[in-house]
Amino acid sequence: MARPRNPLLSRERIVAAAVALVDAEGLAALSTRRLAAELGVSGPSLYNHFATKDALLDAVIDHVLGEVDLSMWAEPPGEWQLPLLAWARSYRGALVAHPQLVPVLAQGPGRRANALRIADAVFGGLVDAGWSKGEATRIGALMRYFVFGSALGSFAAGFVDDEQVYAGDYPHLGEAHLLAERQRQVDEGAFETGLTALVDGLVLRFARQGRSRSAS
Known part of the structure; x- marks a missing residue:
């Protein structure tokens, strides 16, 4: 045949x-x-x-969503900062690779298997590390908002590369015309700054949660 x-x-x-x-x-x-x-x-x-x-x-x-790496959550329970950082970077990487789909991907997981695997891995990893279920839920939502917001558009690309647009009226934007050509550097740098700031803040929150439990 x-x-x-x-x-x-x-x-x-x-x-x-x-x-x-x-x-x-x-x-x-x-x-x-x-x-x-x-x-x-x-x-x-x-x-x-x-x-x-x-x-x-x-x-x-x-x-x-199946392109998002979840292997970091398979590590022994107790550690959450490094897995959270690695997962957020992988998540953003998958979104940036498919920018046309980001608005649709931002919808809830519904019945999608990989979306539910992501939610299960992150929530489970945080709870196993000592976060309360309520806090783990809020952190998962917070990180999702942040990752999707960073992938929805480019801050740097929003500035035109014409120096004359900023001359005179905008004294603090003298180098804004350079942002567009440095788009990847600016956008990735902004994501990393926000991501590490979020996790640093969560470290402090986690410590307060632990003290609160000890006091009670």
Whole structure:
């Protein structure tokens, strides 16, 4: 029997093609017709794997979340600062690699397996390290807000590279025109500054929590 001209479809192949399409052209480009053309198949054949476009989008989102490293939370319980730092960096890295999907990724986990694995690993790691369940929940939410906020857009790219825009009226912005060309350095530096400040603050909060428990 002759081999098929195109490789057989699989969920993994469809999702990978969908992620590549969205990364290249944005979420609006994702349609079953366009995706079928990219894969060299007929549109109806996609429905054998995904009943609806929403189901496909869910799989795309969960695929991206699967890129987030969670191995740091498998370390023996007790340590939380270094895992929290490493996880936040990996999380942001996955978002920055797929900027077109960030607004959709910001939605709650719903039933997405990888999203729930992230929530489970972070919450469990924090509780095992000694945080109360309430505090662990708030820290997980706080870090998620921070990571997504840092990935939603570029601070540095918002400044035009025309020096004349800032001359005269904005005496403290004499070098603002240089920010755009230093976008990655500025944005990553801002993320690291905020991340370490957050964790430093949490260290103090953790110590106060411990003293409070000792007093009671």
